[in-house]
Amino acid sequence: MSISTPRGSEEGLHEILRVAAHCFMERGYAETSIDDVARRLGSTKGRIYHFFASKADLFFAVAEEGMDRNFAAIGPYLDAAGRAMDRLKSMALAHTMSMIENRAYQRSVWEGVAIHLRGATTPEQRDRLAALIAYRDSYSDRFRAALKAAKEEGDLQFKDAGIALQLMFLALNSPIFWYSPRHGETVEDRLNLAQQCVEFALRGLGAPAAMAGMTM
Amino acid sequence: MSISTPRGSEEGLHEILRVAAHCFMERGYAETSIDDVARRLGSTKGRIYHFFASKADLFFAVAEEGMDRNFAAIGPYLDAAGRAMDRLKSMALAHTMSMIENRAYQRSVWEGVAIHLRGATTPEQRDRLAALIAYRDSYSDRFRAALKAAKEEGDLQFKDAGIALQLMFLALNSPIFWYSPRHGETVEDRLNLAQQCVEFALRGLGAPAAMAGMTM
DNA sequence: CTTGACAACATACCGAGTAGTATGTCCTAC
DNA sequence: GTAGGACATACTACTCGGTATGTTGTCAAG
Structure with a gap:
């Protein structure tokens, strides 16, 4: 022993x-x-x-694990039938819950993106980072598509789709900046937080109050 | 010479x-x-x-300069008469423009807050950071008050005031993450970006579409 | 016109830490 | 009992924050 x-x-x-x-x-x-x-x-x-292999390698592994969990979270809702708005809402809620419950990993994802925007150091790390960004882009494309569909169905209204996507993600991601678990907290408490983020984001995108709310 | x-x-x-x-x-x-x-x-x-005196001292000076510029930006609107909603909108627009045009300083403010949340290192730096945070809190209190007033006048509706404030600021601050100046860009272009952020935030907070928009 | 005091830097250096490596050691599976 | 996986230990080479000291321009007093 x-x-x-x-x-x-x-x-x-x-x-x-x-x-x-x-x-x-x-x-x-x-x-x-x-x-x-x-x-x-x-x-x-x-x-x-x-x-x-290196400190950077460890960091990227953490970030990739975070993205894996995000994909896993929204996976069940990607091909849901029905109104695009409902699909978007489900995806947004699952995403936000993933932000809350995988907060540590998600901050590395965030920082990885930030490092990429600054321009990485070594060419090797640059490739790895570019792969992470591509991974993340394919993720946000799922939301971009849902956003576009919901707009075409008349449930959303916004000017620039790129800015709308940025604003939506920032609202949904915001828990990674200010959330910290409270003692005795339940899943319902976290769901409540996530729902407020989603409602804010959807209303911000021009959803009717009735559809943005959580009375489903 | x-x-x-x-x-x-x-x-x-x-x-x-x-x-x-x-x-x-x-x-x-x-x-x-x-x-x-x-x-x-x-x-x-x-x-x-x-x-x-130190690297930290330089950093704090940068961040404080950023906050100074924010206060200067919203100053003219703080005591405007009329509906709280209009005051809030003016403040939000001025704030967002400050984010865009003082982007470099604002990122230091942001990072300073992040460092504070992690817990600063030396007690001396801790004090300096705490002062910066207090400075920033007094700034956000201006918005908190306007938010509360607008809600009481029936122009906004949200559940938790703390979360609402967080979400609003993140939307208004978002340009510091994704904005980068384009060649031949004019003040109107930047105003257009800022207005989209403000509209998103105000709608997210439950403002009627007519009041959140920029047709004044 | 000289002098000297001071601000505004530049140069050279130190000590502390950090990424990464080379090598040693234990423990397990076969 | 021995080969290899899973670590620990002990280094090296290097970077960075900070300091101590040197240098130069300026300006006021005498």
Whole structure:
């Protein structure tokens, strides 16, 4: 019997991802050192560098995990029949819930996009980042399509589709900036927060109050 | 006649602030080195440390300059007579224009708030940051009051005032994330962008479409 | 016209930390 | 019992914030 916890390689890797996500969320990418993550893990750098080629590699893995969870969250609603507006609303709610419940990962996604906009450093990292951005673009395209469809069905009205998409996402993403879990909080509490974000976003996009609300 | 440009101390200080704001915007606080700023200035660290006690001191000065400009922007509308909704709309538009036109400084404000939420490092910096946050809170209180008044006059409807404020500010602040100046752009173009943000925010807060729009 | 005091920087350097590596060690599966 | 996966330990090379000191232009007093 050893003192250190025995781990399967799969589980060990995901534990690193989880802890890294928390560190990146709390201090940001640049200000988080590999030793910080290792300390939080109760281990040393060796363990991290055994699984990840570099600090950037670890960071991208965290961000990609976040995007994976987003896709998983909205997946069930992508091909829902019925009015585009209802589909959009379901997607938006699932997305916002993912923001709340995977907050740590989502902040890395956010920071990754920000780093990309600044222009990454090495060409290798640039490619990896570009892939993350492409992944994220294909995600936002799902919303763009739903947005366009809802507008054509007369349920939304806005001028510039690009700006509308930006504004909508920022409203839906906003919990990653201000949300923090309260003691004794339930899923309903989180749903309530998410619904307020979705209602704000849909009304902002010009949805009739009756459709933007959550009385379904 | 000397090779180096002669500068009054006032002008030199503001040039440092301007260049530092650009560096912080492009690479973020942590990833910007003092030498980066100095290089961009065409000088050395000595010049910066002559005016600012530390890197953090420089950063806070940039952020405070940003907040100063925000206060200056909304000042003319704070005590406007008439409906609260109209006052709120004017303030929101002025605020958003300030976001666009002082984008570099505003990103430092944003990052400063983010750093504060993570918990600052040294107690000295903590105080300075707390002052910045207090400055910013007193700013947002102006909007909170206008929001409350407009709701009481029946022009807005939302559940949680805190969340409503967060969502509104995020929509109005959003240009600092996605805006970048286009070649040959005019003030009208920027006003158009700002108006879309304001309309989105006000509609999101439950304003009637007729009041949220910009046909005044 | 000289002098010296001061502001406004530049130059050279130090100490602390950081990413990454090379190597060692334990433990398990076969 | 031995090969390899999963780490730990001990380094190296380098960057960055900050400081101590040097240099130059300016301007006022004598």
